[in-house]
Amino acid sequence: MRAIILSDLHLSPKALFDRFQFNKIKRILNLNSNEYDMVIISGDLVESNIMNYDYGVNPFERLFELFEKEVVFCLGNHEFAFQSHPEVLKWWSKWSHPNVHCLDVEGFYERDGYRFVGNVLWYDWSLNKCRQLMQGEIIDGWLDATIKDFDAMKENEKCVQQIFNSCASDKCIKHVLITHMVPHIELNTFSQESPESPYNAYSGMKRFLLDIQDKGINLTHAICGHTHRREMKTIWGIDCINIGNDYYFRTGKYSYWYLDLN
Numbered sequence: 001m002r003a004i005i006l007s008d009l010h011l012s013p014k015a016l017f018d019r020f021q022f023n024k025i026k027r028i029l030n031l032n033s034n035e036y037d038m039v040i041i042s043g044d045l046v047e048s049n050i051m052n053y054d055y056g057v058n059p060f061e062r063l064f065e066l067f068e069k070e071v072v073f074c075l076g077n078h079e080f081a082f083q084s085h086p087e088v089l090k091w092w093s094k095w096s097h098p099n100v101h102c103l104d105v106e107g108f109y110e111r112d113g114y115r116f117v118g119n120v121l122w123y124d125w126s127l128n129k130c131r132q133l134m135q136g137e138i139i140d141g142w143l144d145a146t147i148k149d150f151d152a153m154k155e156n157e158k159c160v161q162q163i164f165n166s167c168a169s170d171k172c173i174k175h176v177l178i179t180h181m182v183p184h185i186e187l188n189t190f191s192q193e194s195p196e197s198p199y200n201a202y203s204g205m206k207r208f209l210l211d212i213q214d215k216g217i218n219l220t221h222a223i224c225g226h227t228h229r230r231e232m233k234t235i236w237g238i239d240c241i242n243i244g245n246d247y248y249f250r251t252g253k254y255s256y257w258y259l260d261l262n
Contacts, residue, residue: 001112001261004036006254007180007225008044008245010078013053016046016062026066029254033068036258038111042225042243043076043120043180048083051091060097070099072109074118076180076226077144077202084148085155103178108166114220114261117166118178121204121224122156127188128201139198160208167217176261177222183208184222187242189229203227209235221259230255 015021050059063071080088093105101109104119125135136153138145144152167175181204182188188203203226212219213236222240230244245255 001038001114002036003038003040003259003261004031005040005042005223005241005243005257005259006245007042007243008076008228009041009046009254010044011046011050013047013050013055016050016059016066017053017055017057022062022066029066029256031067031256036069038070038072039067040116040176040178040223040259041071041073042118042178042223043074044078044225045073045076046079048079048081048088051083051088058095058097060095060100064097064099070101070111072101072103072116072178074178074180075102075104075120077120077147080120080147080150081143082146082148085150087148103166107162112261114174114176115166115168116176116178117163118223119159119162119180121159121163121179121181121183121208122152123181123202124153124156124205125201126206127182127185127203128198129195130198130201133198133201138202142199142202144202156205160211163212164215167212167215171216171218173218175217175219177209177212177219179204179222179224180226181205182224182226182242183212184210184235184240186233186235187222187224187231187240188227189231189242189244190227209238209240213238221261223259232257 015025092102108117185206224242231242
């Protein structure tokens, strides 16, 4: 099984539902569906204002048409902007498609001996090195400050528990973790560039991968995004990929990576 990994596409409603823009996105992606069996997207797939549009079309059908193969994805912070958590999850849960799976809603998806688990994985401030930033504080101007009734620490606990609940008790089953935020500090390449930046607090978790291993879960891969900076390495025997992706309007293209799951 071969998967193509993407993240942070930030598609607008128009990009999905306007035929001209839709075809333009397909050309920019320039993907050959014969080269992969499934698509993995680690969050920020679309912008939150997609919830304000009603084209009478299931957005999952559009996603399947865009990639032409099975899609497994998690939500990112951009999907939650200007909304509340219940609103967002209710909106995504009302759509369905046999070949498109939102892990934040479904919890997990199994294929070819792998169980894919994950969600947005809100941050717990363990990556914060800014002395001026109080735990739980979201600075003005950061998108997450627009989320209604948002308590990141509580939402982080829910995310962690959902992932643990979605993992199989059978240790022979291989797991692939798909999150938007980084599940380990070494995948937060932004902190290497600007260690004192307050934005590191909003990047993810410092040691979640170790927490998973402590549970005895057979985790083979961890895939994330969010920081728009690529990092690939093996951490405690887990193949980790932060796919990275600059905003396409700066580069005219999207970043992606092929992953062979045997």
